[in-house]
Amino acid sequence: MSTPETMRAVRIRRHGGPEVLEVAEVPVPAPGPGEMLVRVAAAALNNTDLWTREGAYGRPGDPTALSGWRGPVDFPRTQGADVAGQVAAVGPGVDDGLVGRRVVIDPAIYDADGPDANPVGLMGSERDGGYAQYVTAPADQVHDMTGSPLTDDQLATLPTAYGTALGMIERGGLREGETALVSGASGGVGLALVQLARARGARVLAISSSGKVDAVRAAGADVVVDRALDVGEQVRSDAPDGVDVVLDVVAGDLLADGLPLLREGGRWVVAGALGGHEVAFDVRRLYLHNARVVGSSMHTRVHFDLLMDLARDGAVEPVVAATYPLEDAARAQEELAHRTHVGKLVLRP
Template sequence: MAASDTMRAVRIAEHGGPEVLEPTEVPVPAPRRGEVLVQVSAVALNNTDLWTREGSYGRPGDPEALSGWRGPVDFPRIQGADVAGRVAAVGPGVDAALTGRRVVVDPAIYDAEGPDANPVGLMGSERDGGYAEYVTAPAERVHDVTESPLTDEQLATLPTAYGTALGMIERGRLRKGETALISGASGGVGLALVQLARARGAKVLAVSSGSKTGPVREAGAHEVIDRASAVPLAEQLRAAAPEGIDVALDVVAGDLVGEGLPLLREGGRWVVAGALGGYDVTFDVRRLYLHNAQVIGSSMHTPTHFGLLMDLARGAEIRPVIAATYPLEQAARAQEQLARRDHVGKIVLRP
């Protein structure tokens, strides 16, 4: 257990700007039956941290409503979905041999027990997360990565960005030799998609802009298409993939869906896991049904996907890029940098 009964944490008590992130001292949580207590070594930031803080998810029937991604947030809430650390203590019914092991936490709260369960909640949103010195998690969601050559910071980047990316790739059934289009390729999920799609043996076309195209190419993209170019995007895509695209892995949405759907090959799949370019989408539905195409929504990952990701982490088959590291107390500054979107890679807090 912790040397003291309190810990440093950063939490939000309401929706708002970075100013609502409040450094504070709170009791160290006690692991309940079936849970472990993890001492947090590193916690990575995600867009969901910004959107949860701002309450910008909307609700069914009311897209402008202030809301977390699954409804109202139970304040005060400690943010932070992506935790790497060590098991400090175990609750009743948990194997004590886990104590001291280096772990990554699967942040998803699932709707069922099985390997293909859907995520319906998230650590840092529906339960307290890793913007703290300690966090509790169900023992079955804690993955032993003691042997991984990746650093704690690199491990912390994996759960949401790489989990979301692998979920998209699996749901889109991307196979070796297929052509993948990746939008928003310099962001956390985008770079993860580039690395994972390349590792799977796909031909990777990535959409990025300006100064970020170099790092995207380094991450494994075969071709990088500059969104800021004067040449229309669809024209650039057609030139880069004259045979068409098998799977689009899209975190931007907006106009890209309507522009890009006609570029899908027969039986192509358009997988959407974000709306950075806007949630209001228009497309020609004939391009969908006449070509047996599919538009697939993808939110996070299943327990099976996360297990595959941890295997990749143990073998260091992916190499996450760290853009910046901040101490816990500077969570607001870290979120401000994330919101500016002028970085490549992941931003990490070190409690």
């Protein structure tokens, strides 16, 4: 397929509020050696977009430093980690067999070539992302999803939210028959956690606001815990023997006060800090009960391959809350920050 010379993209030239997002006409990137060029059909929004734009990640030794996902941002930067689209062209050394195929991009930048390498960078922060009509990506991270029953909008919701969720579940060792507690259950990662934990055969307790109970229960939660009430009391009532794994994107007071909710040998997996990033807890509740607190950042290649297999089989059904044209990226990010929706917001370039 032929590609134009220029395209529309939404970029940031500095950290700040939604006003720093600008729509620009820029050259279509050329795929380098080992890369593919993907025409973007849908790009989902994530909290990482907000925090990268704000520079809110901090750095080791300097938590207040303005920073992208893993370090200084090279401006101008096109945002957007989550992309579904169609392969438009390939770079030198790449088989053109996927040209024209419907695909999803693994947005992680890994620290090694192996299947269990750690993500140390992210498309949309450490390299240009999918808030654009075209984007390049390493060929081995472009996954053929032509046969998936999911729509392009749904496929675009998978990489960060579902990738992060599956990484948490895998690192927490959640098994069939165990009890999982999911925080932030109405958000993108939270709903993914509910769906994936239920698909694994776990009993799922989900923490959410009372106005979103029906949506969270529809995603597969066995019990919905009202976050406005005493969370600990509700969890102890519904899981009197404790929970095996907490899948937590909130942290803050929930982690500080909640360790006693774990069973002996339980695992508390943290992949976000919506409730606060500074936490103090009674360390005796950790070592006396052989509990583990596990940090989880996105996914590995193995996790992402497993996620793509689930999506090809239609084993997950992402919820799309709303779609926006590319030019409305700032308004979409403002809506994301309000957190009044259930599911994912998607741009359609």
